[in-house]
Amino acid sequence: MTNTFTKFCFVALIAISAIYTLRAQSSSSDVEVFFNYPVSTASSSTLNVEFTGSAISAKAVAMVDAAQFTVDLAAYNFDHAPLAAALERASDRGVRVRVLTDFDTRHPSLLSPVPPYFWSAVNDRGLMHHKFLVVDAEDPDLSSVMMGSTNFTDTNIFGFYNDAIVFRSKELTDAYTTEFELLWGSDTEVPDASRSLSGENKPNRTIKNFSVGDLRGDLYFSPNDEVSTRIISEITAAEQSVGFQLLVLTLDEIGDALLQAHNRDTKVFGVVDLIDSNSEFPFLADRGVSIRAMDDDLGDVHHKYGVFDVEQGDDATVITGSHNWTYSAETFHDENTVVVTGSAAFAELYYEAARARHCSLSPPRECIDAVSPTVALVDVDVTVGPNPTTGSVLVSHNLNEKISAYRIFNVSGQQIQGGLMDRQQQSHSLDFSHLAPQTIFLQLLTASGWSMGTPIYLTN
Numbered sequence: 001m002t003n004t005f006t007k008f009c010f011v012a013l014i015a016i017s018a019i020y021t022l023r024a025q026s027s028s029s030d031v032e033v034f035f036n037y038p039v040s041t042a043s044s045s046t047l048n049v050e051f052t053g054s055a056i057s058a059k060a061v062a063m064v065d066a067a068q069f070t071v072d073l074a075a076y077n078f079d080h081a082p083l084a085a086a087l088e089r090a091s092d093r094g095v096r097v098r099v100l101t102d103f104d105t106r107h108p109s110l111l112s113p114v115p116p117y118f119w120s121a122v123n124d125r126g127l128m129h130h131k132f133l134v135v136d137a138e139d140p141d142l143s144s145v146m147m148g149s150t151n152f153t154d155t156n157i158f159g160f161y162n163d164a165i166v167f168r169s170k171e172l173t174d175a176y177t178t179e180f181e182l183l184w185g186s187d188t189e190v191p192d193a194s195r196s197l198s199g200e201n202k203p204n205r206t207i208k209n210f211s212v213g214d215l216r217g218d219l220y221f222s223p224n225d226e227v228s229t230r231i232i233s234e235i236t237a238a239e240q241s242v243g244f245q246l247l248v249l250t251l252d253e254i255g256d257a258l259l260q261a262h263n264r265d266t267k268v269f270g271v272v273d274l275i276d277s278n279s280e281f282p283f284l285a286d287r288g289v290s291i292r293a294m295d296d297d298l299g300d301v302h303h304k305y306g307v308f309d310v311e312q313g314d315d316a317t318v319i320t321g322s323h324n325w326t327y328s329a330e331t332f333h334d335e336n337t338v339v340v341t342g343s344a345a346f347a348e349l350y351y352e353a354a355r356a357r358h359c360s361l362s363p364p365r366e367c368i369d370a371v372s373p374t375v376a377l378v379d380v381d382v383t384v385g386p387n388p389t390t391g392s393v394l395v396s397h398n399l400n401e402k403i404s405a406y407r408i409f410n411v412s413g414q415q416i417q418g419g420l421m422d423r424q425q426q427s428h429s430l431d432f433s434h435l436a437p438q439t440i441f442l443q444l445l446t447a448s449g450w451s452m453g454t455p456i457y458l459t460n
Contacts, residue, residue, distance in 0.1 A: 030213040032166040033349065034059065036150070036157060040419040041352035041405075046345045053158040056150055059166060060133055061086045063144060067135045070096045072180045074130035074334075075152045076322075077105040083152055084109035091117045096189050100180065102128040109152075120191035122183045123198035126223075126332025129322050131164075134180065137173035144168045145176050147321060147336055149247075149303050160302035161245070161357070163320060163350075165338070167212050172219060175208045176336070179221050183334060199223060199332050214314075216342045220323075222335035227323050230339060231306065232257045234319060240311045243354035243368070244270035245303035248279070250326045255280030262289045269368045271357045273301040290368065292361035301357065304337075307350040310371050316347035370415045380451035382444060388457035391433025396426060397444060397451075403428065405445040409453065410438060432458055 029048065036053035050059075057080065064071055064086035071090050078084070078101060091097045099119035101107045104127075110119050122128050131151050136142035148164035150156050167173075182202050185192035197203070200223050208219040220227045228251055235242055235257040242261055249255065249272050258280075262268040269290040275281045284291045294301045305320035321337035323329045340346065348371050359367040381398040397403065406428070407418035416435070421428050421444075432440065437460055441453035 034164040072134040074100040078107040140170040143173040160300040217340040220337040241267040244306040248274040250278040310351040313344035
């Protein structure tokens with residue numbers, strides 16, 4: 001009777017405190033998300049998402065190998081041999097291959113050996129800072145684009161913390177092709193430097209609206225599209241939370257907007273990698289904003305993203321791409337940015353990546369709360385033993401379907417732990433020895449939804 005009542009209280013607490021509902025994405029094949037490091041969040045089970053640099057590399061190579069007509073690569077720098085080999089294979093089989101790079105960066109994959117296709121370096125005033133790959137833009141059934149923060153280099157793919165997204169969308173590939181050809185200077189396979197328009201010389205354009213699967217959003221190209229104005233607008237509109245992971249944050253107006261959000265009790269937190277004399281980091285940290293500097297021993301955060309009001313579910317917003325939150329990106333550099341809403345799971349993925357990184361850094365070590373989504377709870381016969389326990393337990397269940405994730409709540413309904421589980425296993429070992437004696441509640445994520453909370457009694 002006590003266990004039944006406790007379980008009922010737990011379900012009630014979660015139902016009352018729930019802010020949004022996760023749901024499976026109806027067109028996940030049209031959107032693929034990549035982080036090159038693990039992100040422990042249950043939302044990943046409802047997204048087409050992978051968590052390794054090898055997956056980013058393999059996807060870029062596969063896109064080029066599948067190309068039937070055209071490949072356009074805009075690479076700030078380029079030294080990834082598998083992708084270089086795929087481009088050469090595409091060119092050899094008659095696919096039109098064009099490659100853009102920055103004027104001042106190194107790009108060894110284009111120098112030795114010299115490729116059989118044309119390439120061009122542009123933007124001698126700012127940076128050709130794009131990292132996008134467009135395949136078969138002219139074919140509605142084949143067109144796709146990869147974009148994000150990841151440079152096409154071994155260091156970025158396998159070293160720095162990065163994200164990338166692949167969209168199967170004719171409207172997006174058309175827009176990216178237009179941007180490419182402004183810099184390329186022509187719509188043929190041969191670049192025309194005399195007609196190339198880069199940086200602030202590019203014309204002002206109407207912001208491109210798009211819809212892909214359950215996602216809807218806007219596509220911006222810097223400069224001239226006022227991306228920073230949109231970032232500030234999202235920060236200003238945020239009612240509950242603003243999270244971010246950034247290589248660099250130097251634009252005063254964005255710093256001011258973040259402070260104002262903090263002062264009106266919006267939860268503002270994030271990580272910045274490069275801390276120099278122009279950084280907004282000390283300005284924000286000195287005024288109580290929960291901002292962290294990336295520890296050099298832990299690698300480099302190369303992201304350029306923010307996630308806004310994740311608590312609002314499908315109405316949450318994610319901004320990501322190549323655009324650092326700086327004056328230079330806004331004014332001189334060639335950049336691309338997507339502003340995406342429509343998917344609670346997508347927003348939670350970016351939120352949890354920022355939250356986990358923020359929680360791992362010091363000082364001090366206070367941790368931002370995880371989002372606590374809820375779904376219709378599934379009645380699953382879950383066995384936990386030993387229970388009570390001093391720490392380690394073995395969890396088993398009566399389902400033929402696989403378990404993909406777990407999460408733990410305290411008696412207040414606050415999530416205190418969670419993670420992915422090996423889908424090939426019918427039983428799972430979990431360790432709670434780091435938790436103080438208390439009653440906790442375990443949920444398992446099945447294909448039908450989360451299980452009801454199973455109480456576990458932690459003792460000394």
